[in-house]
Amino acid sequence: MIDRRKMIAAALAAFATPISTRTALAQAAMSRITAYAFSFPGLAGGDIRLAEYAGRPLLVVNTASLCGFTPQYAGLQELWTEFRGRGLMIIGVPSNDFGAQEPGGPTEIAETAQRHYGVTFPIAAKAAVNGPNAHPFYKWAADARPKDVPRWNFHKYLVGRDGYIAEVFPETVEPSDTRVKTAIARALAAS
Numbered sequence: 001m002i003d004r005r006k007m008i009a010a011a012l013a014a015f016a017t018p019i020s021t022r023t024a025l026a027q028a029a030m031s032r033i034t035a036y037a038f039s040f041p042g043l044a045g046g047d048i049r050l051a052e053y054a055g056r057p058l059l060v061v062n063t064a065s066l067c068g069f070t071p072q073y074a075g076l077q078e079l080w081t082e083f084r085g086r087g088l089m090i091i092g093v094p095s096n097d098f099g100a101q102e103p104g105g106p107t108e109i110a111e112t113a114q115r116h117y118g119v120t121f122p123i124a125a126k127a128a129v130n131g132p133n134a135h136p137f138y139k140w141a142a143d144a145r146p147k148d149v150p151r152w153n154f155h156k157y158l159v160g161r162d163g164y165i166a167e168v169f170p171e172t173v174e175p176s177d178t179r180v181k182t183a184i185a186r187a188l189a190a191s
Contacts, residue, residue, distance in 0.1 A: 033140060034159075034162070034163025034164060035050055035058060035060075035137065035140070035141075035159040035163050035164070035165075036050045036051045036053070036054040036163045037050070037051070037140075037163075038050050038135075038136055038137040038140065039051070040091065040093060040124035040125065040127065040135065040137070041124060041125040041127075042122065042123070042124060042125060043094070043106050043109060043110060043123040043124060043125050044106065044110070048091055048122050048124055050091075050137075053089045054163065055161050056087045056088065056089050056161065057087065057088050057089070057158065057159060057160055057161055057166070057184060057187035057188055058088075058089045058090075058091065058157075058158070058159040059076075059079065059088065059089070059090045059091070059156055059157070059158050059159075059184070060090075060091050060093060060137065060141075060156070060157045060159065061076060061090070061091070061092055061093065061154060061155065061156045061157075062093045062094075062095045062097070062129045062138075062150050062153060062154065062155050063092045063093060063094050063095070063102070063113065063123075063153060063154060064094065064095060064096070064098065064099075064101035064102040064153035064154075065094070065101065065102055065104060065108060065109060065112035065113070066101040066102065066103070067098070067099070067101040067102075067152075067153040067154065069152070069153050069154040069171050070112065070117075070153075070154075071117075072154045072171075072174060072175055073092075073112070073113055073116075073117035073119055074117050074118070075174050075175030075176045076090055076092065076119070076121065076175045077117060077118055077119050077120065077121070078175065078176060079175050079176075079180070079181070079184065080119075080120065080121040082181075083184055083188065084121075086188050087188055088184055088187075088188060089121075089122075090121040090122075091121065091122050091123075091124060092113060092119065092121065092122070092123040092124065093123075093124045093127055093129065093135070093137075094109050094113075094123065094124065094125070094126045094127070095126065095127055095128060095129045095150075095153065096126060097128055097129050097130050097131070097150070098150075098151075098152045098153050099152075099153075101153060102126060102153075105126075106125065106126075109123065109126065110123070129150050129155075130149065130150060138150070141157055141165060144164070144165050145157075145165055145168055148165075148168035150171075151170065151171070152170075152171045153171055154171040155168075155169070155170055155171055156168065156169040156170075156173070156175070156180070158180075158183050158184065158187060160187045160190060161187065161190050161191070162190075166183065166186075166187050167180075167183040167187075169183075
């Protein structure tokens, strides 16, 4: 038999919590934004809407054409070829934030990424990835992982199927590194 006194006490306790606190807690739970809430302008026009890839792991990489790490485009393309059939999405985000190593416009960026390195995964239009003018995705990522923000070109965020950052790899970690491939395989296996 249900004890009415306990039920009434529990109900009163719930109402004893200030409404503003209950509202703030509810809003915090509802406002957990995922990576799928963002989009990037595409290099060739249109938008790259991350919501179109909801439920799929994403590797978001800030890139640059004149960087010592630019050959990582080839490794990213190899990852794309190996894992896209299983659901991985890779998005390159050109940025001029580090050493002014992405000074060109869309034509020059496409020349480097697509023609020189054979990139076929989506490339966004040039965007800021650091500071007050950073693209909203990068502001979200910095808020989620403040110790893992891009410090140079070819910083990699792996977003899991749940839309949250699963792993972060700095520019010194090559796309072909076992740690990257293992993290991608783990993200793809997650349900």
